[in-house]
Amino acid sequence: MTYAPLPREFYDRDSVVVAPELLNKVLRSGGRAGRIVEVEAYRGSVDPGAHSYRGCTPRNAVMFGPPGHLYVYFTYGMHWCANAVCGAVGEGLAVLLRALEPLAGEDEMTAARGPAARRSTDLCSGPAKMAQALGITGNLNGTDIISGADGVVIVDDGTPPPARPVQTTRVGLSAGAEHPWRWYVAGNPHVSRP
């Protein structure tokens, strides 16, 4: 067991390459951790579904910064979602972390999620559920997930990515919905939707 943080070179590539390789890595936030089982790639100026499509704004500035940082955004008036920034500075690439299989801190996750989470598959089976379960909000936007200095890090525990991940179109988009840039671990019950 190595539990090595993913290095900068891992993130410094196109998000469409990084995304499927993030499957089966471990996201840790303080004492809570889970295996990444569902991701989506967002691709900047070529992707009308990406927040970064129309260029840098105060909201999406972190997406245009260095890879290996966390981009956290607020949506629908109540939900936070978290991405791993990829690619070179200025490209606006990121991978949305959509679902985890809980590995540690399940009691904290359950407390954070509230009464709606009755089963372990309710804890992190969606991007906003995952952020809520792990206590990730806007105050972690821009933090370094290579050093993990602010408590959030992605590590490799030695489990390889699935040889044959399921690839589909992304969830919840109007623009850019045709691109097949979502991947998940086949058969995993913690995925947001099959």
Place this chain on the structure above:
DNA sequence: ACCGGGATGTTCT
């Protein structure tokens, strides 16, 4: 099981 609507506030047109 599946579907429809409401919550709730930031961001950008």
Place this chain on the structure above:
DNA sequence: GAACATCCCGGTG
């Protein structure tokens, strides 16, 4: 003023 990388609850079958 509209859209929004969502989720939850209550209806019906």
